[in-house]
Amino acid sequence: VKRKGGPVRASADGFVIDLPDDEAALVRRLIGELRALLTDPEPDSEARVLIVRLFPVVHPDDPDEEAEYQRLMRDELVQSKLAAFDLVDIMLGGESGQRARSGKHASVDEGRLIAFMQSVNSLRLVLGTMLGVSDDPAIDEVADGLDETAEYQLYAYLSWLLEHCVRALSGA
Amino acid sequence: MWTMPTTLEPTRVKEPEHDEQVAADNPWIVLVWNDPVNLMSYVTFVLQKLFGYSLEKATELMLDVHHKGRAVVANGNREQAEMHVFRLHEHGLWATMQKDGDES
Numbered sequence: 001v002k003r004k005g006g007p008v009r010a011s012a013d014g015f016v017i018d019l020p021d022d023e024a025a026l027v028r029r030l031i032g033e034l035r036a037l038l039t040d041p042e043p044d045s046e047a048r049v050l051i052v053r054l055f056p057v058v059h060p061d062d063p064d065e066e067a068e069y070q071r072l073m074r075d076e077l078v079q080s081k082l083a084a085f086d087l088v089d090i091m092l093g094g095e096s097g098q099r100a101r102s103g104k105h106a107s108v109d110e111g112r113l114i115a116f117m118q119s120v121n122s123l124r125l126v127l128g129t130m131l132g133v134s135d136d137p138a139i140d141e142v143a144d145g146l147d148e149t150a151e152y153q154l155y156a157y158l159s160w161l162l163e164h165c166v167r168a169l170s171g172a
Numbered sequence: 173m174w175t176m177p178t179t180l181e182p183t184r185v186k187e188p189e190h191d192e193q194v195a196a197d198n199p200w201i202v203l204v205w206n207d208p209v210n211l212m213s214y215v216t217f218v219l220q221k222l223f224g225y226s227l228e229k230a231t232e233l234m235l236d237v238h239h240k241g242r243a244v245v246a247n248g249n250r251e252q253a254e255m256h257v258f259r260l261h262e263h264g265l266w267a268t269m270q271k272d273g274d275e276s
Binding site: 056081124170 | 263
């Protein structure tokens with residue numbers, strides 16, 4: 001897809017997220033699937049594993065502190081992520097979405113771009129877990145051919161999108 | 173076949189360096205741990221954004237995370253540390269907190 005200046009860039013009054021229809025729909029669909037995972041009241045063991053990177057252990061050496069922290073903060077973290085997903089829906093939304101009103105791109109402020117960036121990274125963390133992405137050379141060997149899978153292509157796409165978010169926000 | 177992690181807990185690695193004078197007044201430290209998914213550029217940006225570090229300082233911390241396995245990125249009282257951890261988790265970074273001096 002040809003784009004002038006990349007999928008995310010700075011503009012005169014903020015930032016622009018410039019995704020073609022199919023990419024915007026893809027990101028929204030993935031966000032919807034992740035939202036379903038986070039709001040499932042009784043996730044199975046597979047679902048719990050997939051989202052483990054989104055909710056790291058905070059007190060690895062103190063189970064009581066850990067339980068107390070998670071009791072107080074986990075739901076707030078879930079709500080924070082869901083709020084960011086809602087903003088992505090608004091930014092990339094269909095008929096009533098920001099993107100549809102302004103053509104094929106969404107003009108956003110820094111806060112909304114950060115919400116978009118956080119959401120894209122949440123998707124990467126889940127996909128990375130699903131793919132078993134690791135620094136471990138032994139695992140990489142086992143995973144030979146990984147880059148040919150659809151899931152890895154998706155992971156690479158989200159990495160590319162994230163990198164452009166960082167560049168735009170960093171003024172690079 | 174890859175093995176899926178069933179929990180996300182850090183393993184012990186080389187001790188990071190941090191400012192001991194500041195730590196004496198701020199008994200909790202916040203650590204960011206290396207993980208294979210978060211982009212180096214992203215980690216650097218998040219550290220700049222959340223803590224106001226210069227690009228040089230944030231890059232130095234990110235490289236500590238990458239090469240040493242973890243880095244102390246902030247310290248403070250308990251509430252401050254919890255807030256830092258929460259915001260790091262909002263961005264998807266792997267952060268923990270502990271009392272300074274509890275590192276073993």
